Amino acid sequence: MNYVNSTKPRWLRDLVRFLPLKSQFVLTGNVRDLQTQEVGAETVAAVPLVHSLDVELKSCGYANVVVFTPTAGFGFASPHSSGDIDTVLANIGLASEPTSGIGLEWLSGVLEGFVQSKGPPAALIVDFASRLVNRADALSAAEQMLFTRALIASHSARSRPTGPDRKPLFNTVIWIAERESDLPDWLTVDNPKIRHIPLPLPDxxxxxxxxxxxxxxxxxxxxxxxxxxxxxxxxxxxxxxxxxxxxxxxxxxxxxxxxxxxxxxxxxxxxxxxxxxEDPWRRIDRTKIASADEFIKSRVKGQQHAATHMLDIIKRAITGIGRSEGNGRPRGVAFLAGPTGVGKTELAKTVTSLLFGDESAYIRFDMSEFSAEHADQRLIGSPPGYIGYDAGGELTNAIREKPFSVVLFDEIEKAHPRILDKFLQILDDGVLTSGRGDRVYFSEAIILFTSNLGIYAADPISGQRIANVSPQDPHEVVTSRVREEIERHFKLVLNRPEILNRIGQNIIVFDFIRPDVAAQIFEQIMNSLLEQTASLGYTVSISNEAMTTLRELCLTDLTNGGRGIRNMVEANLANPLSRALFDSGEPEGTFVITEVVSGPVPKVHLSPGKP
The missing domain is CATH 1.10.8 (Helicase, Ruva Protein; domain 3)
Structure with missing residues (x-):
C-alpha cells in the first residue's frame, strides 16, 4: 500500500503543498479526532492530530516542532521527542519569562521573536486556539494584541531555503481551532499569508x-x-x-x-x-408475536388487513431479512391512512404493547403542533447561538434515550413541508443530526405515520373540500382512492415524491367502521364502562329497552368511527349515569337503568336492583 498516494488525508497534502508559500495556517473542523499515520510498511495507525503534524513537518525539513496549549504552555509536539525543551525554545526564539501565567500574554510576547528567529526552520502549533478568546467579535485588550501581532507576523515572516533541494520554508505557526469563526475574522479573511485548511470527517x-x-x-x-x-x-x-x-x-x-x-x-x-x-430485537418473545393476530384483533376491530401488514413489518424487523450491510434505516416504516376513529393510533399502541409490554412506551408527536416553518427546531434542537441550543431537540433527545422504540408521527399531513425533509434523512440513512451536532440513530426504531389524507379531496371545479370516499364504498375502492390522493398530495402539492418513495408499499389504508364492526366496538366500550363502574362500588345493569335505545343513539352515525361511538356512549350513558348516581346520595349499590332519554341534556332513569 502506498500511504502517500492512497491514504494520506487530503488536508495533510494541502498543508504540505502550501508550507513553502504560507507562513501561518488555521486548521479547523475535525481537529479533535485521531488522524491516520503511516507507522510501517503498509501499516497505518490512528494518532492525535498534533503527533501527526509533528511527523509530517519533520519529514518536510523542520528541525523543531513545539506545541503551545493555553494551560500547559510550551512543550514538544510528540511524546517521543528527546532533548531539553528549554534549549529548543531558546534556539527558536520562544524562551521568555511569562508576563502573566502561561496564557495568551506569554504567547503574545514571544510570537514575533519566533517568526523572525534564524537557524533551521521550526514550527509552532497553537493547540486549543479557540480557548484563547472568549468572543471573537468582542476581543479583550490582551486578545486584540495577540492576534494583531499574529497578523503582523504573518506579513513580516520570510522563508529561507532548506535542505538539499533548497525548498523555502518559514518559521510556521499553525493554529488549531474547532471553527474558523472562533478566531478573529480579520486575521484570516483576505489574508494572503494565512491558509485555512478544514479537516473533514474520515472518508x-x-x-x-x-x-x-x-x-x-x-x-x-x-x-x-x-x-x-x-x-x-x-x-x-x-x-x-x-x-x-x-x-x-x-x-x-x-x-x-x-x-x-x-x-x-x-x-x-x-x-x-x-x-x-444487547440487541433487544433478539430478546423479543417470538411465540408472543406468532400469536399476536388475535391480540391485535381484540384491540383494533375490523382492520384485519392492517393487522396482517403490520405484523409482517414487525416479523421482518425481528428476523432482519432484507437489511443489507451498512443499512442504518429504521427497522420498519408504515404510513397508516384512513378515516378518523378507525384504529390507526390504537394499532400503534398495540404494536408498542407487543414489543415492550407497555402501550404507553411509544414516542408520539402530534404533527399539528409543528405547522410553523421553523418548528423543525423543536424536533432536532436550535442551532448554535439561539435560545435553547443546549437543550437539544424533542425527537433527537427521545431517540437517544430510547433507541429501541416505536415512534409515532400523528397526522403527518399537518406538519410544515420543511419538517418533512427531516424524514428523508431518517427513512434513508436512519440518522439525524441534532442542532448541537450530535448524530442520532434510528436503526433500532419503528417509524409510524398516521394521516387522514385521501378521505377528502379538492373539488376540481369549485376547489372546495369534498368527500373522496364514503362508508358505502367497498374497502378496495377506499384503498385505491386514498392511495391515489396520497400520491397526488406528495407529488404535486408538496413536491416531495422522494418521501413517498422511501415509504414504499407500506401505505396501510384502514377501512371505515362497518355496522357489524361498530356493534363489536359498542359492546366492548359498554363492557369496559360497566366494569369500571362496578370497581367503584356500583353494580349497574341495563334493561333491554334501554339498551336498544342506547344502541340506536350510538350506532346511527358512524362517520367518526370508533372514537365517535365512544363519544356517544359518554354523552348518552356515562355522563347522565354519573349524574344520577351522584344525585342518589348512595356511595354504592345495585341499580338498573330502565330508560335512556336523549335530548339536549341526556338522562337515564335508575331503579334499585336486586342485591
Whole structure:
C-alpha cells in the first residue's frame, strides 16, 4: 500500500503543498479526532492530530516542532521527542519569562521573536486556539494584541531555503481551532499569508486504511479466512459512515472488551451507536408475536388487513431479512391512512404493547403542533447561538434515550413541508443530526405515520373540500382512492415524491367502521364502562329497552368511527349515569337503568336492583 498516494488525508497534502508559500495556517473542523499515520510498511495507525503534524513537518525539513496549549504552555509536539525543551525554545526564539501565567500574554510576547528567529526552520502549533478568546467579535485588550501581532507576523515572516533541494520554508505557526469563526475574522479573511485548511470527517478510504489494524486485535481475527476477514472489514467500513476515527478505535476496543469476534463487528458498531449492550430485537418473545393476530384483533376491530401488514413489518424487523450491510434505516416504516376513529393510533399502541409490554412506551408527536416553518427546531434542537441550543431537540433527545422504540408521527399531513425533509434523512440513512451536532440513530426504531389524507379531496371545479370516499364504498375502492390522493398530495402539492418513495408499499389504508364492526366496538366500550363502574362500588345493569335505545343513539352515525361511538356512549350513558348516581346520595349499590332519554341534556332513569 502506498500511504502517500492512497491514504494520506487530503488536508495533510494541502498543508504540505502550501508550507513553502504560507507562513501561518488555521486548521479547523475535525481537529479533535485521531488522524491516520503511516507507522510501517503498509501499516497505518490512528494518532492525535498534533503527533501527526509533528511527523509530517519533520519529514518536510523542520528541525523543531513545539506545541503551545493555553494551560500547559510550551512543550514538544510528540511524546517521543528527546532533548531539553528549554534549549529548543531558546534556539527558536520562544524562551521568555511569562508576563502573566502561561496564557495568551506569554504567547503574545514571544510570537514575533519566533517568526523572525534564524537557524533551521521550526514550527509552532497553537493547540486549543479557540480557548484563547472568549468572543471573537468582542476581543479583550490582551486578545486584540495577540492576534494583531499574529497578523503582523504573518506579513513580516520570510522563508529561507532548506535542505538539499533548497525548498523555502518559514518559521510556521499553525493554529488549531474547532471553527474558523472562533478566531478573529480579520486575521484570516483576505489574508494572503494565512491558509485555512478544514479537516473533514474520515472518508471511506481513510477508514478502510485503518480497519485492518483495528480488526486484527479482535478475538479469532487470525483464525478466519482472508475472505471472511475482508467481508468483516468491508462491513466495518460501511457501518461506520459518518463516525470519527476515534469512534472506530473505541468500537474495536468495545469488541475486545466484550469478547466479540471479527464476525460480530457489525454488532459492536450497533452497540456503540445506540448505546445498548444487547440487541433487544433478539430478546423479543417470538411465540408472543406468532400469536399476536388475535391480540391485535381484540384491540383494533375490523382492520384485519392492517393487522396482517403490520405484523409482517414487525416479523421482518425481528428476523432482519432484507437489511443489507451498512443499512442504518429504521427497522420498519408504515404510513397508516384512513378515516378518523378507525384504529390507526390504537394499532400503534398495540404494536408498542407487543414489543415492550407497555402501550404507553411509544414516542408520539402530534404533527399539528409543528405547522410553523421553523418548528423543525423543536424536533432536532436550535442551532448554535439561539435560545435553547443546549437543550437539544424533542425527537433527537427521545431517540437517544430510547433507541429501541416505536415512534409515532400523528397526522403527518399537518406538519410544515420543511419538517418533512427531516424524514428523508431518517427513512434513508436512519440518522439525524441534532442542532448541537450530535448524530442520532434510528436503526433500532419503528417509524409510524398516521394521516387522514385521501378521505377528502379538492373539488376540481369549485376547489372546495369534498368527500373522496364514503362508508358505502367497498374497502378496495377506499384503498385505491386514498392511495391515489396520497400520491397526488406528495407529488404535486408538496413536491416531495422522494418521501413517498422511501415509504414504499407500506401505505396501510384502514377501512371505515362497518355496522357489524361498530356493534363489536359498542359492546366492548359498554363492557369496559360497566366494569369500571362496578370497581367503584356500583353494580349497574341495563334493561333491554334501554339498551336498544342506547344502541340506536350510538350506532346511527358512524362517520367518526370508533372514537365517535365512544363519544356517544359518554354523552348518552356515562355522563347522565354519573349524574344520577351522584344525585342518589348512595356511595354504592345495585341499580338498573330502565330508560335512556336523549335530548339536549341526556338522562337515564335508575331503579334499585336486586342485591
Amino acid at each position: 471511506n478510504i481513510v477508514r478502510k486504511s485503518l480497519a485492518s489494524a483495528l480488526l486484527g486485535g479482535l478475538p479469532e481475527a487470525r483464525d478466519v479466512s482472508e475472505e471472511e476477514f475482508d467481508k468483516a472489514r468491508n462491513a466495518f467500513v460501511n457501518h461506520t459512515e459518518g463516525l470519527l476515527l476515534s469512534d472506530l478505535n473505541s468500537i474495536a476496543q468495545l469488541g475486545r472488551n466484550e469478547g466479540l469476534s471479527v464476525r460480530q463487528i457489525s454488532d459492536a458498531v450497533r452497540r456503540y451507536k445506540v448505546g445498548v449492550t
